[in-house]
Amino acid sequence: MARLVLSGDTGALARSLSLIIDESGEADVLIRSFFPKxxxxxxxxxxxxxxxxxxxxxxxxxxxxxxxxxxxxxxxxxxxxxxxxxxxxxxxxxxxxxxxxxxxxxxxxxxxxxxxxxxxxxxxxxxxxxxxxxxxxxxxxxxxxxxxxxxxxxxxxxxxxxxxxxxxxxxxxxxxxxxxxxxxxxxxxxxxxxxxxxxxxxxxxxxxxxxxxxxxxxxxxxxxxxxxxxxxxxxxxxxxxxxxxxxxGEGRERLKRQYREEVSLYVSRRVYQDALSQMDSHLDELVDHKSDPPSVAARMLRGGAN
Amino acid sequence: MVGNPRRPLRVLIAKPGLDGHDRGAKVIVRALRDAGFEVIYTGIRQTPDMIAATALQEDVDAVGLSLLSGAHMTLFPQIVEGLRRRGLGSVLVFGGGIIPDEDVPRLQAAGVDRVFGPGTPLRSIAEYLKEKLASKTVAR
Missing domain, CATH: 3.40.50.300 (P-loop containing nucleotide triphosphate hydrolases)
Incomplete structure (x- = not known):
């Protein structure tokens, strides 16, 4: 599909945009193929x-x-x-x-x-x-x-x-x-x-x-x-x-600024999603006072980093 | 990145032809927005080609056509045809407006899934779409 988009196909572009916007599993592959442009x-x-x-x-x-x-x-x-x-x-x-x-x-x-x-x-x-x-x-x-x-x-x-x-x-x-x-x-x-x-x-x-x-x-x-x-x-x-x-040369600086934003949003969402996916398993510990929020957060972040 | 398990459904509401009576279309837009849909509205006086091209670019799950001028027998099938030509045969097409009952079977034969007449409860349109499009909310 990426190749079709690169050749100017409108339907393929429409589908690709949906996959990207819906954060589907194929989004990363598409973005990698598009990035040279x-x-x-x-x-x-x-x-x-x-x-x-x-x-x-x-x-x-x-x-x-x-x-x-x-x-x-x-x-x-x-x-x-x-x-x-x-x-x-x-x-x-x-x-x-x-x-x-x-x-x-x-x-x-x-x-x-x-x-x-x-x-x-x-x-x-x-x-x-x-x-x-x-x-x-x-x-x-x-x-x-x-x-x-x-x-x-x-x-x-x-x-x-x-x-x-x-x-x-x-x-x-x-x-x-x-x-x-x-x-x-x-x-x-x-x-x-x-x-x-x-x-x-x-x-x-x-x-x-x-x-x-x-x-x-x-x-x-x-x-x-x-x-x-x-x-x-x-x-x-x-x-x-x-x-x-x-x-x-300001154009180059602005591109850097854009990529910085894109990558940091990517990282924060990835870390956030990975970390929060384990949240439920920790909630009982908190209710039972077996742990506390800072410790749970620290553990979740360690888990999310790998 | 992790796939989005439930994406919002996207619906295009379009007004083909020459009538400018857009209140009905706007009421539907509003009702679907409040029911959790992402709704795109073309505005009035759209040609079948404009509607089909918009459906393609916006990659919608359904197209709703509102028409009160009486030209539905000509325009609705042209829009369905325009969608099919663009590979959008699986996009759900529904309609509403002033459409005589006897025209409905022929519209359905032409690919318009359902026609809603005046007085249709708004909730039933949202429920119809959610039911018809249920399989689409899970990852594409």
Missing amino acids: SGSAQKIGICGPPGAGKSTLTGRLVALYRKAGLKVGVLAVDPSSPISGGAFLGDRLRIQDHATDSGVFIRSLATRGMVGGVSHTIFGAIHALEAWGCDRIVVETVGTGQDEVVIARVADTVVYVTTPTMGDEIQAMKAGVMEVADLFVVNKADLSGAHKAISDLKTALGLGREAGCGGWQTPVLGISALSGQGLPELLAGLDEHARHLRDS
Whole structure:
């Protein structure tokens, strides 16, 4: 199946993604075969509050990249219900124009209990899309707005989407995802207040960063994803950032950051699952006071390490 | 990594054709979400090809079609055919909307497993899917 994906087969990619996302037994084998292609696509993270227009913007980006003849993958993440475990994956609705385009692959993902706006299986999903031949991969986060910084450990280029009505420069000064964005986009820039929102963001950015720090000046762009206004500038900004990553060596650092996150999530899940699988056998000891929680934990961890 | 013993079932709810009456589809989306399904919704005005391609990319276990315009006899079989052409013959297809009783046997012969009319209790749709797809929740 891995070979089919590498040859560009859409059905094989769809099946592989499911095996990876469901953490099936075959996932590791697939990821190993896909990994040689890792790092070949520009991974663009789209984050921002709900309703800012992330999905509509994603749809626009897909259209522009297709016009440029590039192959595009989209991973759109929406939250799983903590109550039912179900999810409504609604991002796709705004990207459906590209449903039958063979150069576009869109997969909706549920967070399945992970916090931070992405799910941990996203790394494997990205490997699969790169193996399939994507030139650009757009990862659209859940849209919690403030704390989805994990996206910076997944994507090469982080776009923060906001709107003219999302608050003043005090909001923009807060820690969190505002710190990790490489490009700021004020969407719905046809609404009143757009100029103030843009200048507030620029002010907030100007408070912190040394001019020319790292050689990348974080742009603040006013766009309208609906009308298309400002999109050519955004596309140019994204390409510019890809060039910056390549030329400055920052791209290599970011790849390392992504792999560090992927491997540590892998290790922690493996250790966690292995350790917790023996949990039940220890609970009686605790109830009977034959042992204590720190000792049981230490024993479980030793067991999990081998 | 250890296999996931119970994954959530994935269902695509789609609105083929030209009618924009999507309240029924949205009610189903909501009910299935609350019953623990991962539900993808295409939105309105989808062609059979768009629906089949979406089912492929999303690798869903079932496709639910909602249609109130009367074009079900044309569109539903085309969607089933589009799924089969993409190797998705095992994906469960069910439908709902304004569909005359006399059309149901022919839709079933065309590969639509079940048609739910107005007034169907939401729980019975979730139960139907869980029963039909029971074998799929265990590792793929």
